[in-house]
Amino acid sequence: MKTTRLEAFSDGVLAIIITIMVLELKVPHAVELSALKPLLPVLLSYVLSFIYIGIYWNNHHHLFQATEQVSGGILWANLYLLFWLSLFPFTTGWIGENGLATIPTAVYGFVLLMAATAYYVLERVIIANEGRDSLVAEAVGRERKAKLSLVLYVAAIPLAFVSPWIAAGLYVFVALLWLIPDPRIERKLENRKE
Amino acid sequence: MKTTRLEAFSDGVLAIIITIMVLELKVPHAVELSALKPLLPVLLSYVLSFIYIGIYWNNHHHLFQATEQVSGGILWANLYLLFWLSLFPFTTGWIGENGLATIPTAVYGFVLLMAATAYYVLERVIIANEGRDSLVAEAVGRERKAKLSLVLYVAAIPLAFVSPWIAAGLYVFVALLWLIPDPRIERKLENRKE
Amino acid sequence: MKTTRLEAFSDGVLAIIITIMVLELKVPHAVELSALKPLLPVLLSYVLSFIYIGIYWNNHHHLFQATEQVSGGILWANLYLLFWLSLFPFTTGWIGENGLATIPTAVYGFVLLMAATAYYVLERVIIANEGRDSLVAEAVGRERKAKLSLVLYVAAIPLAFVSPWIAAGLYVFVALLWLIPDPRIERKLENRKE
Amino acid sequence: MKTTRLEAFSDGVLAIIITIMVLELKVPHAVELSALKPLLPVLLSYVLSFIYIGIYWNNHHHLFQATEQVSGGILWANLYLLFWLSLFPFTTGWIGENGLATIPTAVYGFVLLMAATAYYVLERVIIANEGRDSLVAEAVGRERKAKLSLVLYVAAIPLAFVSPWIAAGLYVFVALLWLIPDPRIERKLENRKE
Numbered sequence: 001m002k003t004t005r006l007e008a009f010s011d012g013v014l015a016i017i018i019t020i021m022v023l024e025l026k027v028p029h030a031v032e033l034s035a036l037k038p039l040l041p042v043l044l045s046y047v048l049s050f051i052y053i054g055i056y057w058n059n060h061h062h063l064f065q066a067t068e069q070v071s072g073g074i075l076w077a078n079l080y081l082l083f084w085l086s087l088f089p090f091t092t093g094w095i096g097e098n099g100l101a102t103i104p105t106a107v108y109g110f111v112l113l114m115a116a117t118a119y120y121v122l123e124r125v126i127i128a129n130e131g132r133d134s135l136v137a138e139a140v141g142r143e144r145k146a147k148l149s150l151v152l153y154v155a156a157i158p159l160a161f162v163s164p165w166i167a168a169g170l171y172v173f174v175a176l177l178w179l180i181p182d183p184r185i186e187r188k189l190e191n192r193k194e
Numbered sequence: 195m196k197t198t199r200l201e202a203f204s205d206g207v208l209a210i211i212i213t214i215m216v217l218e219l220k221v222p223h224a225v226e227l228s229a230l231k232p233l234l235p236v237l238l239s240y241v242l243s244f245i246y247i248g249i250y251w252n253n254h255h256h257l258f259q260a261t262e263q264v265s266g267g268i269l270w271a272n273l274y275l276l277f278w279l280s281l282f283p284f285t286t287g288w289i290g291e292n293g294l295a296t297i298p299t300a301v302y303g304f305v306l307l308m309a310a311t312a313y314y315v316l317e318r319v320i321i322a323n324e325g326r327d328s329l330v331a332e333a334v335g336r337e338r339k340a341k342l343s344l345v346l347y348v349a350a351i352p353l354a355f356v357s358p359w360i361a362a363g364l365y366v367f368v369a370l371l372w373l374i375p376d377p378r379i380e381r382k383l384e385n386r387k388e
Numbered sequence: 389m390k391t392t393r394l395e396a397f398s399d400g401v402l403a404i405i406i407t408i409m410v411l412e413l414k415v416p417h418a419v420e421l422s423a424l425k426p427l428l429p430v431l432l433s434y435v436l437s438f439i440y441i442g443i444y445w446n447n448h449h450h451l452f453q454a455t456e457q458v459s460g461g462i463l464w465a466n467l468y469l470l471f472w473l474s475l476f477p478f479t480t481g482w483i484g485e486n487g488l489a490t491i492p493t494a495v496y497g498f499v500l501l502m503a504a505t506a507y508y509v510l511e512r513v514i515i516a517n518e519g520r521d522s523l524v525a526e527a528v529g530r531e532r533k534a535k536l537s538l539v540l541y542v543a544a545i546p547l548a549f550v551s552p553w554i555a556a557g558l559y560v561f562v563a564l565l566w567l568i569p570d571p572r573i574e575r576k577l578e579n580r581k582e
Numbered sequence: 583m584k585t586t587r588l589e590a591f592s593d594g595v596l597a598i599i600i601t602i603m604v605l606e607l608k609v610p611h612a613v614e615l616s617a618l619k620p621l622l623p624v625l626l627s628y629v630l631s632f633i634y635i636g637i638y639w640n641n642h643h644h645l646f647q648a649t650e651q652v653s654g655g656i657l658w659a660n661l662y663l664l665f666w667l668s669l670f671p672f673t674t675g676w677i678g679e680n681g682l683a684t685i686p687t688a689v690y691g692f693v694l695l696m697a698a699t700a701y702y703v704l705e706r707v708i709i710a711n712e713g714r715d716s717l718v719a720e721a722v723g724r725e726r727k728a729k730l731s732l733v734l735y736v737a738a739i740p741l742a743f744v745s746p747w748i749a750a751g752l753y754v755f756v757a758l759l760w761l762i763p764d765p766r767i768e769r770k771l772e773n774r775k776e
Binding site for chain 1: 587590591594595597598599602605606654657658661664665668669671672675676679680683684685686689
């Protein structure tokens with residue numbers, strides 16, 4: 001079984017998630033520039049979530065380029081990741097509508113944490129399937145960035161109760177960490193070719 | 195006529211169905227954790243329907259991997275399946291909004307039953323097209339799991355009037371039955387290759 | 389320029405149109421079976437539009453299988469068709485919400501007519517591009533069914549003012565005419581191969 | 583890394599954007615033809631935005647046909663373009679609901695400007711990646727049309743405060759400029775082949 005249809009389905013779901021989030025930007029009835037002001041936190045949370053979905057899409061893309069075969073387990077691990085990503089529009093809307101309140105900010109972090117865990121599980125299932133000497137196993141490596149992200153999410157959730165701004169700052173920081181697509185797999189792929 | 199465009203279109207529809215269901219999780223106006231409480235049945239029904247769509251996507255994927263050619267009949271049998279699956283967001287929302295009331299639970303089962311029947315029809319149309327000695331015919335086999343599911347759905351609908359919890363339990367049970375993707379076709383495909 | 393990306397984009401738009409229509413089936417707040425009664429015309433109009441989009445998808449699929457090259461004109465003729473098809477969710481919702489009132493029924497027919505005209509234009513643009521001796525030109529042929537449909541739509545719009553039921557009957561009749569995917573192109577493709 | 587998955591993802595997002603805009607055409611409760619009258623500006627702004635998304639899709643299609651390889655930078659430049667295009671449904675809805683009021687018309691132009699800039703950035707990132715002697719670099723050329731569009735958008739935004747009709751006229755004019763898909767790349771591609 002090849003990876004093409006799994007990639008196409010995931011692309012479809014991610015494309016819809018990214019576009020559905022924009023529906024939270026409700027068209028205002030007023031026509032003054034000030035009518036956009038209450039939309040500002042919605043827009044900012046949309047931007048952050050857009051970047052996160054972009055990061056997941058990029059890394060997913062890299063991961064499956066190094067994957068040779070799809071098993072039943074990989075299909076379900078991928079669906080499990082898509083499930084948590086599908087909750088982004090909800091948490092983005094909640095954080096956006098209430099301008100960084102404590103509980104929505106913590107819940108936003110919880111969904112980020114679950115998605116990151118799901119991505120980690122997906123990597124492990126793929127490596128278990130392809131073998132420890134496979135291209136993916138080599139490429140994914142020690143995953144320092146992934147582990148750091150998990151730690152920061154776990155820290156951010158209780159810190160949201162101290163101040164939602166600290167938690168939000170951590171979410172932005174993790175996004176910046178990942179904005180550069182994973183060069184490990186790209187490098188390994190190039191080395192292989194030589 | 196090859197199967198690629200039919201698969202791409204079905205993937206698109208399934209990706210949208212799965213993502214549209216999440217729109218029923220309406221963003222609450224309150225910011226307390228208790229604001230999520232009324233959303234819990236919506237979330238649970240979403241999880242169940244997400245798993246069902248995942249199962250259909252997996253089996254559809256396996257089925258069309260064993261299919262060589264697409265006929266007009268297959269196109270329509272596939273659209274007939276997509277029609278019933280497209281009603282999942284509606285029944286999921288209804289069951290979720292009313293916390294497992296009798297009629298919504300029964301209607302949810304009815305749509306599950308119609309989708310399962312449509313999938314069965316699709317299999318039969320493909321087999322009629324490819325011949326009784328084809329890979330698909332061999333792979334689909336006696337379909338004990340599919341027949342058991344149909345029986346359980348038929349039982350669940352009247353049982354919803356006794357208690358919606360029994361019906362819901364049966365829906366969960368059938369989902370668990372199918373969570374493992376159909377190994378029959380995979381096995382047959384591998385045997386063929388040898 | 390090959391047809392794959394145009395087909396993929398059209399599939400995406402058609403998949404979304406078909407699924408967005410189901411959003412008009414608003415989840416009722418009541419839990420009685422009678423709560424579904426006001427949804428019945430919505431469901432019926434959804435079924436009819438679902439079949440129409442299915443017909444367009446099938447014929448579009450056949451048409452582009454016989455098309456070798458895509459030009460700028462074909463891209464825009466295709467977008468023009470998608471524009472009219474994208475109005476189906478609106479007219480379907482309007483006809484469904486008001487149970488076959490005169491004006492919504494006539495407007496529904498007008499959009500059907502415009503989509504059919506757009507499809508005809510698309511066929512002409514493709515034939516102009518591929519040449520009069522091409523596979524497409526031969527396959528499309530005299531198009532008696534397409535011309536009959538146009539005549540019936542033109543008749544149905546004023547007849548909606550006599551009785552919306554006559555117009556609706558004509559829309560159903562045209563849908564039944566087309567339910568069988570166009571065998572002309574399939575036949576020509578097979579003849580070519582021999 | 584090849585361009586196929588980036589194109590598929592972009593197609594998905596563009597297909598959803600184009601279809602989500604139609605949701606602003608809210609189904610009226612009345613059944614008279616006059617019920618469509620308040621929808622006319624919504625429909626007109628939908629038509630304009632539909633054409634704009636069509637133009638972006640066409641040009642994107644041409645651009646990536648001349649692109650050989652995808653880098654991390656190209657992925658993000660593409661997502662940056664998709665971000666601005668994803669705001670079209672919002673600005674289209676705002677302009678449509680208020681019948682060409684000053685601020686919504688100016689904001690519509692601002693989003694057009696940002697999308698055009700993002701497209702320009704995407705072209706530059708691709709050229710930097712492929713080299714100055716590449717097919718893309720040659721094909722994109724001096725981009726007189728792109729530069730003129732930017733100038734017209736920049737002029738339209740303040741002119742919306744004089745009269746929204748002037749700004750809207752400029753948006754329509756730029757759309758007409760681009761309706762013909764970019765023949766430069768097509769020509770260069772053909773020359774190469776000879």
